[in-house]
Amino acid sequence: MDNTIKCKLYKKCGGCQIHNLTYDKQLEFKMKKVVRLMGKFHHVEDIIGMDSPYHYRNKVQAAFGRDRNNRIISGVYQSSTHPVDSCLIDDQKADEIIVTIRKLIKSFKMKPFDDVKMTGFLRHVLIKRGFLSGEIMVVLVTGEEEFKSKRSFINALIGRHPEITTIVQNINNKRTSLVLGGKSIVLYGSGVIKEQLCGYTFTISPKAFYQINPVQTEILYNKAMEFADIQNSDIVIDAYCGTGTIGIIASKFAKRVIGVELNKVAVKDARVNAKLNDIKNIDFVCADAGRYMVDIAEEGLTADVVIMDPPRAGSDIKFLKSLVKLSPRKVVYISCNPETCARDVLFLSKNKYKVRKIQPVDMFPHTEHVECVVMLSK
Ligand code: SAH
Numbered sequence: 001m002d003n004t005i006k007c008k009l010y011k012k013c014g015g016c017q018i019h020n021l022t023y024d025k026q027l028e029f030k031m032k033k034v035v036r037l038m039g040k041f042h043h044v045e046d047i048i049g050m051d052s053p054y055h056y057r058n059k060v061q062a063a064f065g066r067d068r069n070n071r072i073i074s075g076v077y078q079s080s081t082h083p084v085d086s087c088l089i090d091d092q093k094a095d096e097i098i099v100t101i102r103k104l105i106k107s108f109k110m111k112p113f114d115d116v117k118m119t120g121f122l123r124h125v126l127i128k129r130g131f132l133s134g135e136i137m138v139v140l141v142t143g144e145e146e147f148k149s150k151r152s153f154i155n156a157l158i159g160r161h162p163e164i165t166t167i168v169q170n171i172n173n174k175r176t177s178l179v180l181g182g183k184s185i186v187l188y189g190s191g192v193i194k195e196q197l198c199g200y201t202f203t204i205s206p207k208a209f210y211q212i213n214p215v216q217t218e219i220l221y222n223k224a225m226e227f228a229d230i231q232n233s234d235i236v237i238d239a240y241c242g243t244g245t246i247g248i249i250a251s252k253f254a255k256r257v258i259g260v261e262l263n264k265v266a267v268k269d270a271r272v273n274a275k276l277n278d279i280k281n282i283d284f285v286c287a288d289a290g291r292y293m294v295d296i297a298e299e300g301l302t303a304d305v306v307i308m309d310p311p312r313a314g315s316d317i318k319f320l321k322s323l324v325k326l327s328p329r330k331v332v333y334i335s336c337n338p339e340t341c342a343r344d345v346l347f348l349s350k351n352k353y354k355v356r357k358i359q360p361v362d363m364f365p366h367t368e369h370v371e372c373v374v375m376l377s378k
Helices: 023-038 092-107 150-160 214-228 245-251 264-276 289-298 317-326 338-350
Strands: 059-066 072-075 122-129 136-142 166-171 183-188 193-197 200-204 235-239 256-261 282-286 305-308 330-335 354-361 371-377
Touching (some): 023 354, 023 371, 072 092, 092 122, 193 214, 200 245, 214 305, 214 330, 214 354, 214 371, 235 289, 245 264, 245 305, 256 264, 264 282, 289 317, 338 371
Parallel strands (some): 136 166, 235 256
Antiparallel strands (some): 059 122, 193 200
16 A cells, blocks of 8 residues: 555545645645635735644544445444444544444344334444543434433443443434434433633534534634734624634633524524633624624624634625625634635625735645635725
């Protein structure tokens, strides 16, 4: 095998598209991509890579099923269902727990879920780990609610992995590509884990979005704060705020922060997070970020700094137009997709803003994805 290729399954899996390149070459590839898309706006700073670009994922998901010989298998990686026990980018402890669960379901004579017949029990296992807090959540996604020998199964799992802090059963009996279903039952512990980021504590629930590479997230958010350069009289909007991480980190510099997020559960988590950190100058609004910006722009309210972290599809024209109308001193755009970022930044650069900084950060080594923080001001 080529020295650079450390994973036998890299071609079949498709999760790590550029794993065939050395890490330096990967960074060069990502840098070129950002320069191609964003270089026309401003000089692009050197990409910030990882010292050790392996096992960085704090969230691991495995699908359960059977192979052609009817043996129970589990696949831990992203874009395929080939069986594999460990992955170069996953947290190793999480992969170990998944292997233990596969052995246990055999000895407990549990059936893996069959996606075609829609029968059987264990469908997926989702594991989230707080790298700093040490807390670990195991979510057992099952096709039915009835869980035979539930107590002894939990005891066996905890017995083998006492480091697990909570176990949740989630029921998903729908024909869907989504991993999690609507109902969750806490089987052990509190049903959530806590994790530290940039000196604050955050709760992570089974469904909440939380950045999957904690080491690089801290670097990314610190860059965003440096670029935002918030003053203590500033009103800051954290648009697309998820569970409130960026807004909470910004709150100590600002007079007031408003987080806007569409997902109700995330907003609830964000409010819990603000309370947990005893932050009083932050509020969260559950709304479409574009709609909210239009509303406050019409009311004649102002914001000094807008930090935005939209999903891969980027922002929309409604949001961008009201952003221009709101006219904050600074816009910090955190993007996981330089293509949509370039499109949105082009609009802003035609409407009184100028790009002042572009900082790429490698959040997902071995994959083709690249994250950027862009600072614009008038
Ligand atoms: N800033 C957060 C989350 C970023 S992910 C963090 O770093 O953890 C993008 C978030 O945008 C998701 O939580 C998603 O629910 C939210 N979102 C997507 N479309 C939205 C919209 N139109 N208005 C508000 N939030 C939206």
